[in-house]
Amino acid sequence: MNLTVAEENYIKAIFHLQQAEGNVSTNQLAASLNTKPASVTDMLKRLTHKNLLNYEPYQGVTLSKDGKKQALTIVRKHRLWEFFLVDKLQFGWDEVHEVAEELEHVRSKKLVDKLDAFLGHPKFDPHGDPIPDSNGIMATIRQFNLIDINPTAWVEVCSVGIQSAELLELLRHKNIGIGTIFQVIRKFDFDHSIEISIKNSKSLNISQQLAQALFVKLV
Amino acid sequence: MNLTVAEENYIKAIFHLQQAEGNVSTNQLAASLNTKPASVTDMLKRLTHKNLLNYEPYQGVTLSKDGKKQALTIVRKHRLWEFFLVDKLQFGWDEVHEVAEELEHVRSKKLVDKLDAFLGHPKFDPHGDPIPDSNGIMATIRQFNLIDINPTAWVEVCSVGIQSAELLELLRHKNIGIGTIFQVIRKFDFDHSIEISIKNSKSLNISQQLAQALFVKLV
DNA sequence: AATTATTTTTAGGTAAATCTAAATAATTTA
DNA sequence: TAAATTATTTAGATTTACCTAAAAATAATT
Numbered sequence: 001m002n003l004t005v006a007e008e009n010y011i012k013a014i015f016h017l018q019q020a021e022g023n024v025s026t027n028q029l030a031a032s033l034n035t036k037p038a039s040v041t042d043m044l045k046r047l048t049h050k051n052l053l054n055y056e057p058y059q060g061v062t063l064s065k066d067g068k069k070q071a072l073t074i075v076r077k078h079r080l081w082e083f084f085l086v087d088k089l090q091f092g093w094d095e096v097h098e099v100a101e102e103l104e105h106v107r108s109k110k111l112v113d114k115l116d117a118f119l120g121h122p123k124f125d126p127h128g129d130p131i132p133d134s135n136g137i138m139a140t141i142r143q144f145n146l147i148d149i150n151p152t153a154w155v156e157v158c159s160v161g162i163q164s165a166e167l168l169e170l171l172r173h174k175n176i177g178i179g180t181i182f183q184v185i186r187k188f189d190f191d192h193s194i195e196i197s198i199k200n201s202k203s204l205n206i207s208q209q210l211a212q213a214l215f216v217k218l219v
Numbered sequence: 220m221n222l223t224v225a226e227e228n229y230i231k232a233i234f235h236l237q238q239a240e241g242n243v244s245t246n247q248l249a250a251s252l253n254t255k256p257a258s259v260t261d262m263l264k265r266l267t268h269k270n271l272l273n274y275e276p277y278q279g280v281t282l283s284k285d286g287k288k289q290a291l292t293i294v295r296k297h298r299l300w301e302f303f304l305v306d307k308l309q310f311g312w313d314e315v316h317e318v319a320e321e322l323e324h325v326r327s328k329k330l331v332d333k334l335d336a337f338l339g340h341p342k343f344d345p346h347g348d349p350i351p352d353s354n355g356i357m358a359t360i361r362q363f364n365l366i367d368i369n370p371t372a373w374v375e376v377c378s379v380g381i382q383s384a385e386l387l388e389l390l391r392h393k394n395i396g397i398g399t400i401f402q403v404i405r406k407f408d409f410d411h412s413i414e415i416s417i418k419n420s421k422s423l424n425i426s427q428q429l430a431q432a433l434f435v436k437l438v
Numbered sequence: 439a440a441t442t443a444t445t446t447t448t449a450g451g452t453a454a455a456t457c458t459a460a461a462t463a464a465t466t467t468a
Numbered sequence: 469t470a471a472a473t474t475a476t477t478t479a480g481a482t483t484t485a486c487c488t489a490a491a492a493a494t495a496a497t498t
C-alpha cells in the first residue's frame with residue numbers, strides 16, 4: 001500500500017494520540033494536524049476505505065492492524081533520521097524534529113534498513129523515545145528524562161538518547177552506564193545541572209546537556 | 220521562494236535539458252517528465268509567473284537567473300545524497316538515483332550544508348558528476364568514465380567518484396591519484412576489466428568496479 | 439506558396455487535499 | 469427531559485497537478 005505524505009501524517013498523528021488517549025476524536029486530530037474538522041472527516045473516510053482505520057462516524061477512530069503497521073514504519077523512519085541528524089550531522093537534539101518530519105516520508109525500505117545498520121541499530125532516538133525495529137518491535141521501558149525527575153528520587157539509567165562517541169567517552173569517564181543506579185540529590189535552576197550520588201561513590205554533577213541525554217526509570 | 224516537488228522536478232529537468240540542447244521544447248520536457256505536453260504548458264506558465272523561466276509561447280524555455288539558482292541547489296542536494304548513499308550506506312552506485320530523487324526535495328539549507336561537511340565536501344558524485352557548492356559553483360572538468368574510454372587513449376585521472384576509505388586504500392596501493400596520467404592498453408569484455416599503463420611503471424589491471432569509480436580526461 | 443504534418447496551446451475535466459458555511463448528531467446543563 | 473452547547477459531518481468551493489480532445493501556431497514537404 002502506497003500512502004501519500006498527507007495520509008502518512010494522519011496515520012502518524014492517530015498513532016500518537018491513540019497512545020495517549022485511546023479513541024481519537026475528529027477535533028483532536030484537527031488540532032494536532034493544524035487543519036479543520038471537516039478536512040479530517042474527509043481523510044478519515046479515505047483511510048477507512050483503505051482499511052487503515054476502525055472508524056464509526058461520531059465515535060472517533062483507532063488504527064486497524066494494517067494502520068498500526070504503517071504507523072510503526074513511519075515512526076521508525078522519523079526516529080532513525082533524528083538519530084542520524086544528531087549523531088552524525090551534529091544537529092542539536094532540539095532542532096531535528098522538523099527536518100525528520102520531511103525525511104520520514106522518503107519511501108525506500110532499503111534506505112531505512114541500511115541507515116539503521118549504519119547508525120548501529122540504535123534503540124532510542126535523541127529524545128529517548130524507542131525506535132521500532134524492521135518488524136515494528138520496540139523497547140517498552142517506561143522511562144523518564146533525568147531533567148523531569150524530582151530530587152531525592154532513586155533512578156536507574158535505562159537508555160542513552162544520543163550515542164555519539166563524545167557522549168560515550170563522557171559517560172565512561174563518569175562511570176555511568178545502562179543499569180547504573182543513583183540518587184538525584186538536587187537540581188540547580190541556574191544552569192539546570194543536576195547533582196547525583198552513585199551508590200558507594202561520591203556525588204557527581206551532571207550538566208543539562210548530559211541530563212537531557214540520559215533516560216532513567218524509577219527504582 | 221518555496222517550490223513544490225513538482226515545480227522542483229520541472230526546474231531540474233529544464234536545467235539538464237538546457238545543458239545539452241539550449242532552448243528546451245515542451246515535447247522534450249513532457250518526454251523527460253513522463254507527462255503530457257498540455258500539462259507542461261500549464262506548469263511553464265506557473266513557473267514563468269514565479270520568474271523562474273524565460274518563456275515565449277511556441278519558442279521553448281530557458282531558466283532565468285533565479286531558476287538557475289534553484290536548479291543548482293536541487294542538483295547539489297541530489298548529488299550529495301547520492302554520495303552519502305554510496306559512501307556511507309553502501310548502496311551500489313547504480314541504485315541510488317531513485318532514492319536521491321526523493322531526498323533532494325527535503326528543504327533545509329542547514330541539513331544540506333551539514334551533510335556536505337559530514338561527507339568531507341566531495342567535489343563529484345558517485346557517477347562522476349560535479350557537486351555544486353553552497354554558492355552554486357561546481358567543477359567544470361570535461362570528464363569521462365574510464366569504462367567509456369577507447370583503448371590506446373592517454374588519459375589523466377581528474378576525480379574519484381566514490382571516496383570510501385576502502386577505495387582510497389586501493390588507489391594508494393596501486394599508486395593512482397588525481398592527476399595520474401596513464402594509457403589505456405586494452406579492455407576485457409569478459410569481466411569489463413581494463414589494462415592500463417602508467418608512465419615509467421609496469422602495467423596494471425583495473426577491475427570494473429574501480430574503473431567505474433575513476434573519472435578521467437583525455438590528454 | 440500551398441498543403442500536410444508536427445508541435446504547442448487552449449478549453450474543459452478529474453482527483454487529492456484543503457477550506458467555509460450550514461446541517462446534523464451527541465453531550466451537557468438547567 | 470428539553471434546551472443549549474459542542475462535536476462532527478455534509479455540501480459546495482478552491483488549488484495543484486495532472487488528463488483528453490480540439491484548436492492554433494509553426495515547420496516540413498510537395
